[in-house]
Amino acid sequence: MVRFVIRRLALGLFVMWVATVVVFALSRAAGDPRYLFVSEYSTQEQWEEWGVRFGLDRPYPMQYLVWLGKAVRLDFGDSIYFNDNVWKIIPTRFGASFGLAIGAYAFAVVVGIPLGIISAITRGSYWDLAGRAIALLGQAMPGFWLGIMLILIFSVQLRLLPTSGMGDWKHYVLPAVTLGWFPAAGLLRLIRSSLLETLDSEYVKFARAKGVSGRKVILKHALRNAAVVPLTYGGILLAAFITGAVITETVFFWPGLGRLSVQAVFNTDFPMLSALVLLFTAVFLIANLLIDILYVVIDPRIRIQ
């Protein structure tokens, strides 16, 4: 177990390193950052001075090392757009994204798990057909389009919910549903298939042969084993949330990290973008490691393998 964790941490560091290379390469491919400051009143001396100050007079590998040295100490410098340290801006947006992710996760769990269970235990019935249809619908709908259609129905036509921005709980409903829709469909499918597999397993058959009632078999044996599914799915879910947040927050003008990163890209604000990409990568890696450890703790069968 300890070896496993150490191995994963080493791998995580490697992934982070590659991410820094990608980010740095993109920031330099974007052109000389001095052009962002230069004006018609700038002099050649100022240009040279900036070059020395930002380390641009040195070759690329040296520049990368200097940048990496700072990045390791989490020093990404000032955001070009906000003209303030990136770590002053990012925490102010974190809460909005976190709240949205919680709402979306709640939606995915509340919709996906019960429907998945119903679908599996009534396999082949109309319930199952409906459940599978919902899953297929959910996985085929583009998030940005779903968001706009929800705005059309609930904000424009019915005038029940606000179209965009952040405020009381009503503002959370549409973005959370938009972000949670795809994960809900995925969860439904996963719960259904894993429950079906469990229902077909030897120990469930044994329990049935022993004379345990149908309801009890499902509640005590099958569901318990299907319970690890949302956890395994957690890693994929997080990736879906990060990608989804970029789109959902753009559609709803949500003041979170997703929209902040889109802004950073369009403003060629590379200090901000570097910090965000590395932050997302780190969050993803740490969450996945925790999920894998939890998984081993919860499901003893993994340990035997």
Add this chain to the structure above:
Amino acid sequence: MSAQAGTRVDSVGSARTPNVGGRTFYVLRRWPVLPALILTTFGLAAIFAPLMAPHDPYQGTLLDERIPPVWHEAGTTEFLLGTDPLGRDILSRIIYGARVSLSLAGAVIAIGTVLGTTVGLLAGWYGGIVDDLLMRLAELNFAIPFVLVALAAAVVFGPSFGLMLVMLSIYSWAGFARQIRAQVLLLKSMDYVALAQVAGASTPRLLLRHILPGLISTVVVLMTLNVGLLILSEAGLSFLGVGIPGPTPAWGSMVAEGRNYIAENYWIALLPGLAIFLIVYAMNFCGDWLRDRWDPRLRQI
């Protein structure tokens, strides 16, 4: 073992399914009739776009701006699905959009499949350090937020069809490699492979003649299941304005154009999104269907 379990569950299921609904429903449920119809329609639209489109997808006059679709009172039969804010015919743009979307997804899936299958094959067969290296490379793809890198690349190099092709190909191979590797590990332990090895078959021969044919069903299933995801990714990037650059009709950017008119002219955003939804739905449906028939082992994805 799990493959066996999968087949067993499915055979029980198909024996039970005819109990619901009549004979028509039975056929509809057994064969993906509707999805196949949708795919054929879009496929034909993509190939014969110039013949099928009633108007020029690039040209419109502002006099014709935002005409509603034909089912509205103010709609005309000249523009069946209405027009966009520049007076361009939405139906024609959706037809040409199919061409863009499908050709991109097709090219990416071809590259992703070849790359992913090769990597999976090598990683699974050789194991050890080759496996470790290649699989770590694949893991990178999941950890680094693709959408941000694609966004940044588009801003740096300027959005283009070629850039989308490269970015989506880089993104798509890893999923293939993982699944193929698992399948290779399974096949490698089969007796017939060991026998071929004993009989003196060379490594290339083993890989190409004995392992590769066993991968074909998995590859086809994965391809079908991935096309939908790729179309969604492309549409998402086009929606953000960094996918296929205008004025080329791409469904994602068409939805983005319609977004500001949603209160009065809902069809501008609704219809292209519906096209994305229909084609991805049909693709996923066919993928599921193929998987249940050919490769129940992949049921978890």
